Amino acid sequence: MTDKTQAAPRARRALPRPLRSRALPVWWPVAAGVLAGGLLGGAYGVATPPEYTATAYVVAVPTEESDPAAALGFAQAYGRVATQLAVLGDAQVWAGVPVRTLQEHVRAETSPDAPMVSVTATAARPAQAADMANAVARALTRHAEDARAATHVGLRQFARAVKPAEPSSAPAALTGLVGACAGGLLGALALLVRPRRAPREEGPAAAVPGPAVAADAQGRL
Numbered sequence: 001m002t003d004k005t006q007a008a009p010r011a012r013r014a015l016p017r018p019l020r021s022r023a024l025p026v027w028w029p030v031a032a033g034v035l036a037g038g039l040l041g042g043a044y045g046v047a048t049p050p051e052y053t054a055t056a057y058v059v060a061v062p063t064e065e066s067d068p069a070a071a072l073g074f075a076q077a078y079g080r081v082a083t084q085l086a087v088l089g090d091a092q093v094w095a096g097v098p099v100r101t102l103q104e105h106v107r108a109e110t111s112p113d114a115p116m117v118s119v120t121a122t123a124a125r126p127a128q129a130a131d132m133a134n135a136v137a138r139a140l141t142r143h144a145e146d147a148r149a150a151t152h153v154g155l156r157q158f159a160r161a162v163k164p165a166e167p168s169s170a171p172a173a174l175t176g177l178v179g180a181c182a183g184g185l186l187g188a189l190a191l192l193v194r195p196r197r198a199p200r201e202e203g204p205a206a207a208v209p210g211p212a213v214a215a216d217a218q219g220r221l
Helices: 002-014 016-021 028-047 068-081 085-095 099-105 126-146 172-193 211-220
Strands: 052-062 106-110 116-123 153-159
Touching: 028 172, 052 068, 052 126, 068 106, 068 116, 068 126, 068 153, 085 099, 085 126, 099 106, 099 116, 099 126, 106 126, 116 126, 126 153
Parallel strands: none
Antiparallel strands: 052 116, 052 153, 106 116
16 A cells, blocks of 8 residues: 555646657747748738839039139038929929829938949839939939039039839849748747746655655654
């Protein structure tokens, strides 16, 4: 009878072991983050329409009454006013789009070493992107020509924007890869910050005394 009573606590203590073997592995947040991030990133890339980018270039040319240093300075100034309403108001006629569209999808950049202004436009269609960039560059050139008598610097078209052959937006495969990396990183962070469980001590009968040990102790008393 003593053997049966001593075997009962051991059987009870052995019950959680199959449950622990069926638990999820420790690194499951990382795998779940990679899978979820990859799916979301790929879905974003498929749902987002492609964008095309075209760029036109104009160069500042000094007159006989000016010098190259002045041309470089006015090129910086024209780069700042290229996306202003005074220029875009004229450009919308040639681009065939509203001024608001030009304000949102056209940007101008200058070089600190060369008197050049680049006008870049993005659109859902390749031809529209090229038309928007060329329209803003043409309008900027006309405004510079109107002020040429006072600035002694004019703008000339250096290169027209051409219709892009490929979209500039990221494909679905790339967005899926970026999403998987981001999801894996978040899963790893969640794995690091989650509380750790203290190891369970499974000692012999000293942790949970059996009925036989308790009866023997009472007999001695």
